[in-house]
Amino acid sequence: MKNLEIYVHIPFCVRKCGYCDFLSAPADQDTQEKYVQALEREIRGRAEEYREYQVPTVFIGGGTPSLLGPERMGRLLDTMGCCYRILPGAEITMEANPCTVDYDSLVQYRKAGVSRLSLGLQSSWDEELRALGRIHTWQQFLDTYGAAAAAGFAHINVDLMSGLPGQTPGSYETTLKRVAELEPGPEHISAYSLILEEGTAFAERYGAGELLLPNEETERELYGLTKHILREYGYQRYEISNYAKEGCECRHNVGYWTRENYLGFGIGAASLVENVRFRNGDSLQAYLEEPLGQREQEHKLTVAEQMEEFMFLGLRLTAGIREQDFSDTFHCVPEQVYGEAICRHVAQGLLAWHSSVAGRYLHLTDRGLDLANYVMADFLDPLVV
Amino acid sequence: MSSIEQSRIRNFCIVAHIDHGKSTLADRIIESTGLLTSREMQAQVLDNMELERERGITIKAQTVRTIYKAKDGEEYIFNLIDTPGHVDFNYEVSRSLAACDGAILVVDAAQGIEAQTLANVYLALDHDLDVFPVINKIDLPSAEPQRVIEEIEDVIGLEAQDAPLISAKNGIGIDEVLEQIVHRIPAPGGSPENPLQALIFDSVYDPYKGVIIFCRVMEGTVKKGTSIRMMATGAKQEVVEVGYFGAGQFIPCEELSAGMVGYITASIKNLKDTAVGDTVTDDRNPCAEPLPGYKKVQSMVYCGMYPADGAKYPDLRDALEKLQLNDASLNYEPETSIALGFGFRCGFLGLLHLEIIQERLEREYNLDLVTTAPGVIYKVHRTNGEVIELTNPSNLPDPSEIEYMEEPIVNAEIMVTSEFIGSIMELCQERRGRYLGMEYIEGARALLKYELPLNEIIYDFFDALKSRSRGYASFDYDLKGYEQSSLVKLDILINREEVDALSFIVHADSAYERGRKMCEKLKDEIPRHLFEIPIQAAVGGKIIARETVKAMRKDVLAKCYGGDITRKKKLLEKQKEGKKRMRQIGNVEIPQKAFMSVLKLDDRK
Numbered sequence: 001m002k003n004l005e006i007y008v009h010i011p012f013c014v015r016k017c018g019y020c021d022f023l024s025a026p027a028d029q030d031t032q033e034k035y036v037q038a039l040e041r042e043i044r045g046r047a048e049e050y051r052e053y054q055v056p057t058v059f060i061g062g063g064t065p066s067l068l069g070p071e072r073m074g075r076l077l078d079t080m081g082c083c084y085r086i087l088p089g090a091e092i093t094m095e096a097n098p099c100t101v102d103y104d105s106l107v108q109y110r111k112a113g114v115s116r117l118s119l120g121l122q123s124s125w126d127e128e129l130r131a132l133g134r135i136h137t138w139q140q141f142l143d144t145y146g147a148a149a150a151a152g153f154a155h156i157n158v159d160l161m162s163g164l165p166g167q168t169p170g171s172y173e174t175t176l177k178r179v180a181e182l183e184p185g186p187e188h189i190s191a192y193s194l195i196l197e198e199g200t201a202f203a204e205r206y207g208a209g210e211l212l213l214p215n216e217e218t219e220r221e222l223y224g225l226t227k228h229i230l231r232e233y234g235y236q237r238y239e240i241s242n243y244a245k246e247g248c249e250c251r252h253n254v255g256y257w258t259r260e261n262y263l264g265f266g267i268g269a270a271s272l273v274e275n276v277r278f279r280n281g282d283s284l285q286a287y288l289e290e291p292l293g294q295r296e297q298e299h300k301l302t303v304a305e306q307m308e309e310f311m312f313l314g315l316r317l318t319a320g321i322r323e324q325d326f327s328d329t330f331h332c333v334p335e336q337v338y339g340e341a342i343c344r345h346v347a348q349g350l351l352a353w354h355s356s357v358a359g360r361y362l363h364l365t366d367r368g369l370d371l372a373n374y375v376m377a378d379f380l381d382p383l384v385v
Numbered sequence: 386m387s388s389i390e391q392s393r394i395r396n397f398c399i400v401a402h403i404d405h406g407k408s409t410l411a412d413r414i415i416e417s418t419g420l421l422t423s424r425e426m427q428a429q430v431l432d433n434m435e436l437e438r439e440r441g442i443t444i445k446a447q448t449v450r451t452i453y454k455a456k457d458g459e460e461y462i463f464n465l466i467d468t469p470g471h472v473d474f475n476y477e478v479s480r481s482l483a484a485c486d487g488a489i490l491v492v493d494a495a496q497g498i499e500a501q502t503l504a505n506v507y508l509a510l511d512h513d514l515d516v517f518p519v520i521n522k523i524d525l526p527s528a529e530p531q532r533v534i535e536e537i538e539d540v541i542g543l544e545a546q547d548a549p550l551i552s553a554k555n556g557i558g559i560d561e562v563l564e565q566i567v568h569r570i571p572a573p574g575g576s577p578e579n580p581l582q583a584l585i586f587d588s589v590y591d592p593y594k595g596v597i598i599f600c601r602v603m604e605g606t607v608k609k610g611t612s613i614r615m616m617a618t619g620a621k622q623e624v625v626e627v628g629y630f631g632a633g634q635f636i637p638c639e640e641l642s643a644g645m646v647g648y649i650t651a652s653i654k655n656l657k658d659t660a661v662g663d664t665v666t667d668d669r670n671p672c673a674e675p676l677p678g679y680k681k682v683q684s685m686v687y688c689g690m691y692p693a694d695g696a697k698y699p700d701l702r703d704a705l706e707k708l709q710l711n712d713a714s715l716n717y718e719p720e721t722s723i724a725l726g727f728g729f730r731c732g733f734l735g736l737l738h739l740e741i742i743q744e745r746l747e748r749e750y751n752l753d754l755v756t757t758a759p760g761v762i763y764k765v766h767r768t769n770g771e772v773i774e775l776t777n778p779s780n781l782p783d784p785s786e787i788e789y790m791e792e793p794i795v796n797a798e799i800m801v802t803s804e805f806i807g808s809i810m811e812l813c814q815e816r817r818g819r820y821l822g823m824e825y826i827e828g829a830r831a832l833l834k835y836e837l838p839l840n841e842i843i844y845d846f847f848d849a850l851k852s853r854s855r856g857y858a859s860f861d862y863d864l865k866g867y868e869q870s871s872l873v874k875l876d877i878l879i880n881r882e883e884v885d886a887l888s889f890i891v892h893a894d895s896a897y898e899r900g901r902k903m904c905e906k907l908k909d910e911i912p913r914h915l916f917e918i919p920i921q922a923a924v925g926g927k928i929i930a931r932e933t934v935k936a937m938r939k940d941v942l943a944k945c946y947g948g949d950i951t952r953k954k955k956l957l958e959k960q961k962e963g964k965k966r967m968r969q970i971g972n973v974e975i976p977q978k979a980f981m982s983v984l985k986l987d988d989r990k
Contacts (some may be wrong), residue, residue: 007947094442192943220939256947270948271665277951309950312957316945348915371915372941377960 004053004086004273005255008039008076009266010062011284014100015333018133019161021197023268023282024063034288035266040079042265047083050263050273055084058216060114066096070108075216077113091116091155091251098136098144106151116155116250116357118149118190123164124175131165133201138178149184157188158252162222164194165213172222172262173229180233187248192241193219223370240369242314249349257313258325259306267294275301303319303330304382307337315372321353322361334362337382350375389643392572393459396601398466398481400505401491402498402859405798406521409553410562411449411465413892417559418451418463425773430903448587448599448646450629455567464646465628466601467587476680476734477587478713479508480662483678484586484601484646485517487570490543491564494520494528494550497536497682498826500800506541517569518545519562524552539767540826572840575643581605581613581667583641583649584676588659594626596653597635600665601646604672608640612653612668616675620658621668622651656713682714684732685793685864686739687776689720689886691728691745693968693977697752698727705729708742715742720777724886724970725755730777733759736843754967755977757886761840764791764867778888781874784925792870793839796821797862803829805854811930812849816841817892836865840890875900877907878921878928882971900930910979912963913937918973 012032013024027035065073073094080086093116094109099356101109106117123129124138133176136144148156158179179189194213205211207248214222227237228292239257242250243251255262266269267287278298280287287294301309307330312323326334333340342362345351350368354361370374401407453461468481471763482488489507492502510515518537520530530550537545549565551558587599607613611624628637629647641647653659661682664675692701705717705917715738717731739759746752756781763775766788775781797818801809806823813820813835821834837846850858873896877887891899907920911934919932945953967974 168940193663193941195943216939223939240941253946256945256950262947264947268948270950272947272950279948279951308954312953313945313950348548370939370941371937373957373960374915374937377957377964380954380961 001052001054001085003056003255004050004084005057005252005262006058006080006253007264007269008058008060008065008080008269009269010060010065010068011267012062012067013064014067014097014135015133016155016201018201019194019197021200022063031284031288032068032072035284036068036076038288038291039076039265043076043079043083044072045292046263050084053085053261055086055090058086058093059252060092060094062095064097064100064108064120065094066105070112072104072115073109074112077192081113093118093157093250093252093335095120096144098141101144101147103147103151106148106153110152116157116283117153118157118159119144119148120159121179122159123171124178125171128166128171130162132161142182145182145186155188155248156186157190158182158186158188160191160226161194162191162226163214163219165211167214167222168352169218169221169225169313171187173225176226176229180230180235185233185245188242188244189230189235189248190242191230193223215344220370237318239318240372254317257308257316259313264363266358275306277301305337306310306330307382308380312376313336315362315376315379318363318369321359322358323360323362338379339383341378345375345378390462390575391642394462394464394573394644395487395566395570396464396466396485396573396644396646397487397489397566397570398468398485398509399489399491400468400482400502400509400516402496402501402505403501405491405493405496405502405644406553407491408467408519410489410551410559411467413450413553413556413559414463414465414563414566416556417563418453420666436579442535447720448630448794449645450631453567455562457567461567462944466646468945475659476682478505478765479512479678480584480586482509482514483662483676485512485514485585486573487517487566489566490516490518490537491521491553492518492537494522494530494533495525497529497533497830498540498800498850500798500832500861503541503800503832504798504861506543512985515570516543517565518543518548518565519565520545520548520550521553522553523550536826539696549716573644575602575604576864577606577642579604579643580672581607581611581665581668582672582676583607583665585615585659585661585663585665586659587836588656588713590656591650594650596650596656596659597648598649598651598653598659598665600641600649602641602643603676604643605667606640606642607649607665607667613649613665614668614671615658615660615663616666616671617663617679618658618660620653620655621914622649622653624649626650653827654737660713676750682734683864684714684716684762685735686733686759686761687730687837688733688739688759689722689725689728690717690731690743691722691725691755691886693753693755695726695965700750701729701746701752704746704752705731707750708745714738717853722757722886723778724884725757725968727951732776753977755817755886758889759843760890761793761843763793763872763890766790775890778874778890779885783889789869791867792872794836794865794868795839795842795862796865797835797837797842797860799833799850799858799860800826801833801854801858803831805858806831806833808853809833809850809858810847812853813837816846817894836864838870838892839864841892875903876923877903878919878923879907879911880918880923880971880973883923884975896924897929900924904932907975907979908932908934911973911975914973915964916972 011024012027092114094114095118097120121141122132122134126137166189196206202211228244237243238249261273262271267280267284268282278295280294291295323333350365350371352365354363364372389819399407422972453463461493461551466481466484468478490506506516520533522528523530534545537543547777549558549561582604583602585598585600589597591597608626608627609624613624626637627641627647627649628635662679666672692698708713713732717729720730721727743756746754746892763773765773767782767786770786799809817838819836821836826832846888850860865882871893872890873893875889875891875896876883904920904922913934915937917936920932921928922930942953966977968977
């Protein structure tokens with residue numbers, strides 16, 4: 001039976017953070033209720049189509065999914081469980097913000113079926129958090145984290161960011177250590193460089209000269225600190241921005257980079273099923289009225305496009321891509337279609353081959369990971385016959 | 386052709402400053418007389434080349450013959466000869482004028498007389514043409530016909546009280562213009578019995594007919610079977626066909642005789658045999674003297690043109706050959722550059738001419754080109770007495786072998802409104818101009834006269850003029866001659882390698898400034914590489930300016946989850962596209978446009 005990952009988008013937040021370009025905004029209880037009902041309709045509506053798949057992971061992202069509350073989340077997961085073949089032991093992740101959950105609600109979430117929690121921290125310094133527009137303090141995070149552990153969550157991820165306004169290598173190092181040293185330590189940490197996205201408050205302020213960000217040198221230094229510090233605490237960098245203790249990688253996300261099928265529910269949610277990409281439109285109003293009618297941008301991937309994705313997604317994983325997987329999928333080896341690019345980048349020290357018992361892997365070197373975009377641009381337009 | 390009919394021919398052209406309505410008036414004249422119905426008219430019928438339509442200017446001269454039934458009941462043959470409207474093509478304009486007996490001067494009722502109005506009307510008067518003025522665009526709210534009439538009388542000395550007040554766009558006043566063509570423009574002279582003497586004012590290459598000569602027969606008669614000889618080039622052929630034009634169509638006829646304007650075809654293969662301004666005569670009964678005014682066409686501006694993809698060199702060569710078929714003023718020679726490979730050194734009448742050719746090569750022939758900085762021709766006097774005409778800066782001999790150098794100087798006339806005189810004079814000073822004088826024109830305008838080095842005005846002088854005068858300034862120039870000057874070669878080194886295609890001849894005093902600006906510009910144009918790239922400007926081996934493109938150490942997308950993938954792909958595609966229009970020079974990838982963009986250096990806004 002084939003795998004189908006499931007993603008659900010909850011586009012609600014208490015307040016928009018200055019750097020955020022996700023599809024999210026504040027919303028009242030009424031709207032949230034209507035949205036959950038619409039989601040349920042969509043979930044039920046598509047069940048027939050995907051009868052033949054098994055679901056190994058579910059990811060509830062946003063926005064701030066934890067705003068829904070355990071009752072609504074429970075309903076959602078129940079409906080999901082009824083309509084789709086969720087595997088026993090499936091990884092069910094929910095994103096949450098400190099201050100939107102407490103011990104009781106966390107216990108309820110666990111009962112509802114959430115097996116993994118992803119907490120947005122970003123920084124352990126209150127000044128930095130304020131500058132970002134976050135709704136919580138470091139202490140509030142600690143309280144939430146403690147409650148989560150107490151409520152029985154064994155699988156927790158913490159999100160961090162580098163390159164923040166006012167951040168220094170010293171302050172970032174402290175944040176990294178504070179998080180790594182939590183009791184019990186989180187099994188997974190995601191650390192992202194701040195990106196100025198068009199249309200965000202940050203981008204505007206930066207454009208107006210009102211936002212002071214670390215310069216290029218410092219930004220790179222901060223980014224480099226992540227892997228050094230976390231390695232000392234036993235975290236392996238398994239993807240460009242994702243670190244985990246052995247065996248604790250986020251299975252759902254790994255699925256994105258290894259091109260598993262996935263189905264997205266809710267506004268703006270993207271899907272990839274049998275090499276066809278599509279997504280739901282962004283309009284909340286339209287979705288509330290007709291949740292099953294918002295599918296758009298459907299695109300059937302050509303073989304060349306599949307190869308491109310295989311490469312630029314697979315290379316995000318530090319282990320890289322496995323030659324055998326490529327040839328199983330495309331019936332030729334990577335060198336046949338990308339020979340020139342591979343040679344050049346290997347010569348430049350950005351790509352390398354690695355053989356192990358598991359097979360022969362092509363992966364980005366440490367330097368290559370830093371220049372991933374530069375390397376990946378060459379994996380477009382393969383020499384497909 | 387009887388003499389009565391000859392008395393009813395009117396050969397004329399329309400002269401005007403750019404955008405004063407020459408082409409629109411031409412259209413109205415054609416429309417109002419017997420050739421095309423209004424429905425058949427496409428706007429600006431005479432501009433039948435696509436490029437011309439886009440830029441709104443006429444490039445290739447065309448001629449139209451129409452029949453007008455005048456108020457006196459008689460039918461008149463109007464030969465309207467269209468002329469190019471840009472200073473680059475002055476010679477062609479003068480030969481077209483020589484084919485006429487009169488000219489209509491169109492002046493914009495709001496703008497009044499401008500630099501090219503004067504230039505063209507003086508040219509027409511110099512050719513002894515009868516000129517009568519027409520005031521156009523009277524429909525504009527800012528139109529001041531009376532003021533313009535006075536201006537014309539004062540500045541040019543033409544009677545303008547009876548000038549038709551028209552709006553070519555709206556079709557007002559056209560009838561009056563047609564009547565004045567009949568009464569103010571003389572019938573042509575010449576006798577059909579005299580030996581053949583015809584002026585070539587344009588020619589076009591047609592794959593079936595060969596070269597088609599557009600001519601004005603001054604004396605004599607030419608018909609099928611006549612043995613003609615081109616007096617300047619010496620080419621001889623037998624006439625296959627003669628005829629005239631009806632808006633883009635060739636209409637054959639029996640013969641062309643004195644006073645008529647039409648075309649001749651004679652199986653001529655090479656456009657170079659039929660030079661504009663040359664005289665056609667009957668080889669068996671030639672005329673005594675060729676018509677005056679013939680000049681060999683001179684290129685003013687040169688640049689290097691290279692195919693972006695070296696494999697396309699033969700395609701570029703073929704394309705240039707084809708373009709030259711119909712453009713006698715384009716010349717080219719093969720050349721090589723260490724940086725760019727095999728290409729051509731091309732000569733043009735001016736920057737506009739260059740841009741037009743470049744666009745045609747890219748669009749019609751689908752060629753991806755790298756064009757080097759356009760430059761003028763310098764005269765290099767070597768210590769051994771030899772004088773070289775330098776078109777490619779890379780060929781400049783070692784300074785130790787140079788006695789002195791000369792650069793071309795032009796006489797320029799700039800028309801500007803009083804409030805900007807200061808700013809424009811400053812600009813001319815900056816460009817090493819020599820002030821000759823100033824004349825005040827009615828209505829708070831002045832005509833500035835300057836001598837300027839040609840190499841200071843071929844790039845962005847016109848744009849700088851416009852921006853400093855908020856669009857009101859206009860200018861015209863012609864070559865004065867060569868003068869000794871203190872010139873040096875500015876070399877550009879990228880990643881410590883000299884890039885010959887970026888070399889530049891510049892006045893010694895501006896070398897530092899130019900060098901600095903070029904390094905800055907290149908720093909912005911050259912993308913970051915995995916290593917640091919020094920950009921240096923040097924004169925005679927000495928570095929005079931430097932910039933650095935920092936190495937790229939981080940280029941990665943932090944987040945890439947399910948919903949980000951489509952966007953990520955677009956990003957990578959853009960990156961890939963960017964890489965395509967690059968030129969590899971050593972280890973450095975330089976965008977093609979960088980070679981030309983280093984010229985836009987005037988930063989005064």
